[in-house]
Amino acid sequence: MKPFIEKHIVQLLAARDERAISLLYDHYADALYGVAIKVTKDEDLAKDVLQNAFVKIWKKADNYDPSKARLFTWLFRVVQNTAIDAVRSRQRKQSKEVQTNDSNVYHIPTTQLAIDHIDLKNHTDGLEEKYKVVIDALFFQGMTQQEASDELNIPLGTVKSRLKIGLRELRKLFGVVIVFLTL
Amino acid sequence: MNERVKIFLEGDMLERYLMGRTSPMETQEVEHYIDTYPKVKDTYIELQENLEEYASSYAIPVPEGLKEEILKEVRTKPSKALPVLAITACAAAMFFGVMTFMIFRQNQELLEDRQLTSTLIEQLNDDIVSNRESLQSVEEQFMILNSAATEKYVLRGNRRARKLETVAYVNALEKKSYVNVVSLPELPEEQVYQIWADVDGHMVPLDILKITKENLVEIPYEERMASLNITIEPKGGSEEATVDNLVANISFNQ
Numbered sequence: 001m002k003p004f005i006e007k008h009i010v011q012l013l014a015a016r017d018e019r020a021i022s023l024l025y026d027h028y029a030d031a032l033y034g035v036a037i038k039v040t041k042d043e044d045l046a047k048d049v050l051q052n053a054f055v056k057i058w059k060k061a062d063n064y065d066p067s068k069a070r071l072f073t074w075l076f077r078v079v080q081n082t083a084i085d086a087v088r089s090r091q092r093k094q095s096k097e098v099q100t101n102d103s104n105v106y107h108i109p110t111t112q113l114a115i116d117h118i119d120l121k122n123h124t125d126g127l128e129e130k131y132k133v134v135i136d137a138l139f140f141q142g143m144t145q146q147e148a149s150d151e152l153n154i155p156l157g158t159v160k161s162r163l164k165i166g167l168r169e170l171r172k173l174f175g176v177v178i179v180f181l182t183l
Numbered sequence: 184m185n186e187r188v189k190i191f192l193e194g195d196m197l198e199r200y201l202m203g204r205t206s207p208m209e210t211q212e213v214e215h216y217i218d219t220y221p222k223v224k225d226t227y228i229e230l231q232e233n234l235e236e237y238a239s240s241y242a243i244p245v246p247e248g249l250k251e252e253i254l255k256e257v258r259t260k261p262s263k264a265l266p267v268l269a270i271t272a273c274a275a276a277m278f279f280g281v282m283t284f285m286i287f288r289q290n291q292e293l294l295e296d297r298q299l300t301s302t303l304i305e306q307l308n309d310d311i312v313s314n315r316e317s318l319q320s321v322e323e324q325f326m327i328l329n330s331a332a333t334e335k336y337v338l339r340g341n342r343r344a345r346k347l348e349t350v351a352y353v354n355a356l357e358k359k360s361y362v363n364v365v366s367l368p369e370l371p372e373e374q375v376y377q378i379w380a381d382v383d384g385h386m387v388p389l390d391i392l393k394i395t396k397e398n399l400v401e402i403p404y405e406e407r408m409a410s411l412n413i414t415i416e417p418k419g420g421s422e423e424a425t426v427d428n429l430v431a432n433i434s435f436n437q
Contacts, residue, residue, distance in 0.1 A: 018257065021254060025245075029249075029250070031235075031239040032238075033242070034243045035238050038241055050249065051249065051252060051253050051256065054257070055253070058257045068214070069231065070235070072235040073231045073235070076234060077202065080202070144195060144204065170236065
């Protein structure tokens with residue numbers, strides 16, 4: 001949480017001061033780049049996504065209402081939407097290429113692309129996989145609970161309960177990290 | 184907890200609102216719940232914190248140089264894009280403007296075409312009238328020439344105009360006279376051939392002779408014509424015949 005810096009950035013954004021973008025980048029770019037990579041599973045595409053998202057953030061700064069959402073929530077939405085659009089656009093392009101090339105050529109679906117070389121600094125290791133899967137589907141893949149239920153083949157009620165428990169566990173984990181850091 | 188709040192929180196509308204995936208009506212509903220029920224507001228704040236913490240746990244250092252690229256792009260793009268609606272409106276206005284101008288031009292061309300067509304029709308009508316008159320005249324001449332009352336006289340040139348040959352038709356019943364100039368020898372520019380009728384011993388001028396496209400040319404009819412005479416006269420013709428210059432003559436008593 002960065003209440004002071006967040007307030008300052010919001011003021012600069014409202015005043016159309018370019019320093020806002022520099023500060024946004026310094027404080028949020030790593031987290032937003034992580035979001036872009038989680039969604040696209042592609043470093044180069046994620047880089048383009050982040051760049052396009054920052055341009056959108058600057059152009060649409062007037063749309064941000066601090067009384068409706070925290071600054072990070074708004075930034076997250078812009079990056080997530082840009083990333084989902086980029087993935088869909090790439091899938092459409094690949095689909096066209098498949099149609100125009102020999103049908104015998106085997107194409108790996110985008111969602112299966114491995115990113116093993118990316119060294120994720122995952123603080124959520126303490127969270128059980130079944131909770132992470134649900135939270136990832138909702139936070140990073142932009143699915144609704146119903147879509148997550150269909151996609152993960154888990155009953156809707158289970159998705160709801162795993163989300164609630166997962167988020168509660170998450171708070172505990174972060175609480176521990178915060179306490180540990182302050183000691 | 185309020186039953187309505189409980190039902191609301193059990194649904195996924197708040198999570199969808201967090202991710203910006205609610206319809207405008209749902210957004211209004213969620214914001215109403217957030218403003219009205221502290222429990223919903225607290226849950227929403229907690230969700231946002233969870234999101235930030237969870238997402239931040241996946242933070243990855245951004246590639247070097249990206250910040251400079253972004254700042255460069257932000258600076259080169261106008262801070263406020265021209266509204267799409269304004270651009271569309273301008274494009275539409277220009278389109279309609281061009282279309283209006285084209286329609287105006289087309290209309291002008293059509294009006295000009297109509298004017299031209301009207302003129303042509305008028306000219307054609309004039310031609311029809313003229314042709315009818317000509318046809319009437321030819322029919323009249325044909326009737327007269329075929330009439331038993333029509334006499335044909337051939338005037339041939341004397342030594343001074345050997346090549347002169349003119350045929351005269353006189354119909355005393357209809358009181359009409361015509362000449363057909365077959366050939367006329369060339370004369371100096373200041374002289375012409377003139378045809379005369381001898382009436383009671385006086386030479387009455389009838390016409391200046393010249394070769395025309397029309398074979399038959401009507402000349403004035405004179406009662407009591409005794410003969411037809413052709414003389415050479417100064418350009419424009421004379422009131423009195425120059426008898427010394429007589430080149431052809433035919434008497435009706437022959």
